[in-house]
Amino acid sequence: MSDTLVSMKGLDFSYRTPDGSIRVLDQVDLNVERGEFTCILGRSGCGKSTLLRILAGFEQHSGGSLLIDGTPLTAPSMERIMIFQEFDQLLPWKSVRENLLFPLRKRFPDESAAQLHERSEQALALTGLSQAAGLYPRQLSGGMKQRAALARALALEPKLLLMDEPFASLDLKTRDSLQQLLLRLWRESAATMLFVTHDIQEAILLSDRLYIMDEREQGRLTCYENPLRRPRSHSMEGFKSFALRIARAFD
Amino acid sequence: MGLDRRRRMSIIITRAGWILSTLLVWQLIVSTRRVSPLILPSLQAIGSSFWSSLITGDLVRYAGVSISLVLAGGLIGTLLAAVLAVAAYQSKFLAGGIDTLTAVAHPLPGIALLPLVILWSGTGITSVLVIIVHSVIWPMTINLRSGFSSVHQRYIDVGRNYGFSRLGIMLHIMIPASWSYMLAGLRIAWARSWRAVISAEMIFGVMGASGGLGWYIFQRRVFMDTAGMYAGIAVLIMIGLVIEDHLFRLLEHKTISRWGGRQ
Amino acid sequence: MNRMKDMTKVLLLIMVSLMLMIGCTRDTEGSVTIADQYGLAYAPLQIAKLQQLIEKRVPDAQVNWVQMANTAAIREAMVSGRVDVGFGAIPPFLIGWDHGMDWKIATGLSRSPLGLVTLDPELQSLRDFSAEDRIALPQPGSIQHMLLSMAAEEQLGSADALDTRIITLSHPDGVSALLSGSIQAHFTSPPYLFTELEQPGAHMLVSGTEAFGEPFSFIVGYASRACYDSKQKLYRACIEAVQEAVTFIEEHPGEAAQLLSQVYEMDQELILKYLTAEGMVYDTQVLGIRKFSEFMHSRGYIEEEPRSLEELFWD
Structure with a gap:
């Protein structure tokens, strides 16, 4: 039985420039199933970030239909939280804890300060940041900043987490550990993940379902089911052959 | 932290060293008796004038009047500047008008407007406030606007993601994110408004209870109390040093240094 | 210590030039x-x-x-x-x-001729000033201030009776303030005095000679x-x-x-x-x-x- 969270059909999007408009997305279809981990694989500049921004409600699409839970998407909402690639997405004038509490107060307006505090401490503990709660973003490493962004997003209990290459600027070792952390958090929460990356290995390691975005055809998406069992590793049986298949399709 | 404290100590030591040496030279010149005490009164005379005005509460009251005028005018000016900057940020049409207004009004010294201000708003506190607001509003508007335009789109996206309205984004994202520009604007605004209030008080002083430091100095001048005049100027210097060296540095230390440079 | 030496040199230089500047x-x-x-x-x-x-x-x-x-x-x-x-x-x-x-x-x-001019018909003598009324003159300690004090002493019993109403304005600023109504009276001298007295309704509350009681330079x-x-x-x-x-x-x-x-x-x-x-x-x-x-x-x-x-x- 399928339970579709995001249903996108024939979506169009153009950027307006002084010399006219440039069509970035043309007739794009995408389904994201509730609770699943979906990856979109594409080269930089193919329009995958734009797709996420439309899903977040930051940009307005010009044509096609886009339903979230059966209702048309109109505005940004804390149901869909975006995590960016860049490290500076935490508000630099707030401590890590305040960065979490600030949206939490808006998300759960009826809860007491103690309850909200509990939520933020829990999220920080899950991401291994309890010790860093009082620090300011500039005092954190890149990996810690992305952990804090993850903690902040998950604490809000969104239906859908939109991730725009969140680990692309990290070194390999940090990226590995954050990938494992993300999978664990996904298993423990009810969140649906939509994860954009240009890294084939990362997409295979994380996804249930994998879309390749083709920039030559204005963002047309081709769907691949990920056949690999979890837990996964780069050395497991079938990883290489699936990666090869995707790589061939990617080129 | 340790570094900052050491830096502040070194500022204090450097300042104290220069000021003490200057006073020493001063006293040496006075002791040669070649210069009339009406030009250079002895430090004792200045000190005792300072002390007697201090214990009668005069100096504190006069300084208090000037400072509270600057604070009140600064607050009004900053709020008005925020309104202008927000309006310019929201509307291209208004931005053009506000640009022009700023370009015209910013270079005008407040004192040059005094004759006009007297015509429009009389000779009371209102006129001094108008001049202070004028000194504050334009540098603040300019700095707030460059602050707003320097705010990274990502922070605005984060605010939108939390479902904030335009006003909410303004209050919770734009204003704190452009704080370093605001602080720079406040510094300029302080310097300009403090000068403006002292000069305005010297040009149209009010003899009643509402005179400020400028008036205090002017009054000493017309009654040829040179020592008292220097005492008033010394208070001006002290207030300037405390605010520049300590208040603004402290504010910067508590905010920008902690958050890490300009955002 | 080098800095101390530099500082001493600079200060000596300043001292000498100040002496030269002020002394001669x-x-x-x-x-x-x-x-x-x-x-x-x-x-x-x-x-x-x-x-x-x-x-x-x-x-x-x-x-x-x-x-x-x-x-x-x-x-x-x-x-x-x-x-x-x-x-x-x-x-x-x-x-x-x-x-x-x-x-x-x-x-x-x-x-x-000197005098305290007003355009306000309600004001007929020094007694009529309310606490909010403003009187402009060039500066405290000026002849205008002394004459006003003399008049105040004679008519109101105390030389500083009007001091809290005084604001200091140069003569031309005083004229425009009087005409615009932001002050109620102006103690001034010619030609400003004549200009003001030519205004409709202008009258002198007290003249210099009245205040002083005899001719004065x-x-x-x-x-x-x-x-x-x-x-x-x-x-x-x-x-x-x-x-x-x-x-x-x-x-x-x-x-x-x-x-x-x-x-x-x-x-x-x-x-x-x-x-x-x-x-x-x-x-x-x-x-x-x-x-x-x-x-x-x-x-x-x-x-x-x-x-x-x-x-x-x-x-």
């Missing part, structure tokens, strides 16, 4: 610097300047004329030796004298000891020049008005009218100094009272 009188025996202010009461000085009455007496003299905004500025310039002879009212002179300035009165210059000339002692020839020439100019105006007001109309950029007829207005008298006699010093001493504006007129006059 800049001008030489052959030159004299005279400071006056703006207003018709100074008219003889303009005549002396235009007709070169000082140069006529000391042909190789270099005469510098400077116009200053108020007597406080003239006083400061004379303390620092930049000005030899200054012109202004008696009260600021007494304040300087009281503070130990080495200067004395050299000559009288003019008597003039409005403007007098003061000279520093340095000038009197070491520039006797020029000092004499100045006094004689003033005398000649005063006589010229009194005897040939029409010609004087013609000369002055260029200086003041005013209509010749108008100047003539003002020059010959009632109460406008050019005279080298100094009147009223006794009464001014008694009043200022008793009200604490000066600490010492001159024992004899010799302390106040050079000759």
